[in-house]
Amino acid sequence: MTGRTTESQVDGREAAVLRLRDVHVRRLTTDQLILDGIDWTVRPGEHWALLGANGAGKTTLLRLLGALMHPTSGTVEVLGSRLGRVDVRELRARIGHVNAAQRVPQDLSAHAVVLTGHSGTVQPLWRTYDDEVRERARGLLTELGVKELADRPYGVCSGGQRARVLIARALMADPALLLLDEPFNALDLPSREDLVEAMHHLAEGRPRLATVTVTHHLEELSPAVGHALLLREGRTLAAGPVEEVLTGAHLTACFGRDITVARREGRWTAYSGRRVSGT
Template identity: 30%
Template sequence: MIRVSSLSGGYGGRMIVEDVSFTAGKGEFVGILGPNGSGKTTLMKLLTGMLSPSKGEALVAGRPVGGYKPRELAKIMAVLPQHTEQAFTFTVKETVSFGRYPYQKGLFRQMDQHDEDIVREAMEMTGIDRYAQQSVRNLSGGERQRVFLAQALAQQPEVLCLDEPTTFLDLKYQKDLLDTVKRLTRERGLTVISIFHDLNAAGQYCDQLLMMKDGRAFPKQTPDQALKKETIEDIYGITVSAVAQQSSPKPLIAFMPEAQEEREPVNVPFASLINKSGNTVTLHTERPFRMLSTASDGPGFSWSRRLSGSAAAGLICRTFDSVTIAVTAQHTVWVLISGRLSEQGFVRLLTAAAEARMQALSGRQAKGDIVICALQTGEAMDVPHAERAVRRGTAACVKAAEEGGIQR
């Protein structure tokens, strides 16, 4: 539907967008990302014919966008700006009906039944049909944005261009609007080009991402390829973390505050905080700890203040060289550390605990999980030293649990 080749343009002789090329096919949702001043809005104006290119071309349905008459282009392409002011007290239905203007003929340009049906369908698709006779000015910002999305859909476009459509919307309205747009790409084959500031929203909804920096575009990529930590840090000039999701290859991006690490160690008396009540053992701390778990319902890294598990037949809890280890009769192992661990350190201690438990059980399979917890304060732990303590402590606690253990 859209083919952009070596597109360049700007204002007053100043080039803002330079040599951008990409395509967007039928039913494809393409997000444009980049910092302020990277050329996103200028590129959108070049794509929609609001700005003439200095070089290259943007083809829509095989024709240069500048070669269409306004009403011709409006039948193929609709544009939803970041926010639209409504100066007059038109009703919702009247506002949506303006989307049928390119199709109306004659001196008075009145709508026929076909137009009425399309307007009603557009309102139903965007969930605003119940507001049909209300003034647009009486609606909330999120509801109003859906009205203008319905107006754009009433044009029955093949291409929909969005300029930061979720700015100023709360989370529910953001999700509602993006869910509607995404559904239309699947059900109607609508091609969508949208500018985003929210990296995570773009990553979750877009099929492809076009990353921009200083007026130039990186090659179009899928979200899992484009939203790499190194790429984001290069484009935006900030430190971020990329968090993998269990249900999707698309990462979640979080920016990191200026480093103010706690270098003073915080000693938490883990052993005294472990409580057994009935058949359940719990640990609750005031400070959150990072943990790596083998649990099938939540493996991987996470943060928490609480651990819980089954301890029907008792619990062993001992401290070995500042590493606290708790083992239940079901051979669940908690390794509790007040210091700071790297991700590699977490993995090494998890492996050490698993191997020590296996040896203590003479190769028998254990039912319980292994959890490594660290407060991430103070200096980095001496991992080899901690690893030796974990091996020795896990083996001793598992053997004690096998021998009957200590009831707590």
């Protein structure tokens, strides 16, 4: 399915986690159109990949989903609340957001980093963490496959281990929506595969959790990712089930190169042979 989601596809179905309608974003300083007429619906339990070339608008779109900014025009509903009509501070507390660049004190233990997800702070607020909260943090480390890191300083963890610790931190608020901004950035192959497996298990264990993952590489998608949205120059090029969206033709149009796509046992691969003429 390409283009915009139609209202008939919304009617009669479960309430959306995310719903965007005719969303535009312009940069105030230059009047540049960054997002142009985005329509998008994400429902509970759906796992989406968000792909596009650098400058396509992925970061801006993710900031809208995380209630970190407002659209210039159009409507954005997150967890049933419309931006502009809700206290975004309360809304953000219900959204899990993972970014490898987020500030984390390097000397904190992995367990302490996860605890800060409960208080929504950079530094731990130790007096606010009772035994139940501390045990929950340990349980999330176990769920993400890194329980042995509980007492290890975050700064000496590998990139893949840090990514899983940050996901555990984001889950402390028990969010209905988890946003992952290039969580695989700079990971080596073993670390990437560990994180793919962890994300797959997370999806299986939390059937109501919706996720949106920004990535540049199809190889980073777990078999749980069932939907994808492709952005090109701020517009939706294609959106829907992965088997319909992640095709060679769509990715070639999205990235401006001749791209071949293959899927095996739920995992994707893609490679480019040459630049498409005229792009």
